[in-house]
Amino acid sequence: MKILFFKELLSTSKKAKEIANEVEPWTVVVAESQNAGYGKKKRGWFSPSGGLYFSIIIKPEELEELQLLTFAAGIAVAKVINEKFKIKACLKWPNDVLIEERKVCGILTESVIRGKMASVVVGIGIDTNIEKFPPELANTATSLKVELKEEVNNKEILDAVLKELRDMLKKNATAIAQEYRLYENTLGKKIKVVVQGKEIYGKAFDFDQKGDLIVKLKDKQTIKILEGEVTYNF
Numbered sequence: 707m708k709i710l711f712f713k714e715l716l717s718t719s720k721k722a723k724e725i726a727n728e729v730e731p732w733t734v735v736v737a738e739s740q741n742a743g744y745g746k747k748k749r750g751w752f753s754p755s756g757g758l759y760f761s762i763i764i765k766p767e768e769l770e771e772l773q774l775l776t777f778a779a780g781i782a783v784a785k786v787i788n789e790k791f792k793i794k795a796c797l798k799w800p801n802d803v804l805i806e807e808r809k810v811c812g813i814l815t816e817s818v819i820r821g822k823m824a825s826v827v828v829g830i831g832i833d834t835n836i837e838k839f840p841p842e843l844a845n846t847a848t849s850l851k852v853e854l855k856e857e858v859n860n861k862e863i864l865d866a867v868l869k870e871l872r873d874m875l876k877k878n879a880t881a882i883a884q885e886y887r888l889y890e891n892t893l894g895k896k897i898k899v900v901v902q903g904k905e906i907y908g909k910a911f912d913f914d915q916k917g918d919l920i921v922k923l924k925d926k927q928t929i930k931i932l933e934g935e936v937t938y939n940f
């Protein structure tokens with residue numbers, strides 16, 4: 707595994723996508739801060755120094771089930787937070803890591819296809835040593851420093867997450883799906899899901915084998931969500 711450290715980047719995922727075809731699998735791009743970090747739906751990702759921002763380049767032929775990679779990354783982060791700091795971190799489907807319903811980590815999986823080469827870039831942003839969030843995030847985000855009231859070591863967390871993720875990806879899809887259920891806290895909740903701009907209200911009922919979310923609507927019909935943004939308590 708090769709780790710490339712940068713003091714500052716626009717975005718570790720942007721950089722990782724640029725170099726994906728020239729580097730070995732499991733090259734990791736890390737930055738102390740990002741000037742144009744982005745998340746799902748191309749939203750900006752708050753990336754001041756203090757946080758942990760990294761993107762892992764993986765070549766898909768190593769993976770049994772690509773869709774589960776997004777779960778595996780979430781499990782790896784949740785597990786490290788639980789085990790290292792004894793804080794209860796859960797996963798909101800598919801892979802937002804929450805501490806008491808506040809987001810502490812976001813993960814974005816993107817594929818890069820150039821010619822015949824395919825790679826996957828898994829971008830992970832963990833709010834580690836962030837003390838203060840901008841007003842728009844103040845009620846929904848938290849950091850490890852806020853929760854623990856002390857500094858954490860970004861390098862140790864990075865190494866632990868990378869190790870967990872590697873171990874996780876040696877497992878088969880069934881084992882990953884089982885482990886996911888230990889950390890998720892979405893099932894059983896009344897939720898709103900926004901799918902391509904459309905709002906769907908219902909109860910998070912189950913996951914299928916691929917990890918898609920099954921939602922039970924008011925009229926008891928069930929629908930499958932492949933990708934969408936979930937909000938709790940609706």
Ligand code: BTN
Binds near residue numbers: 719746758802812
């Ligand atoms: C989300 O919207 O929840 C996903 C956020 C992903 C943020 C990380 S930070 C490291 C990497 N570089 C980026 O620009 N984005 C990802």
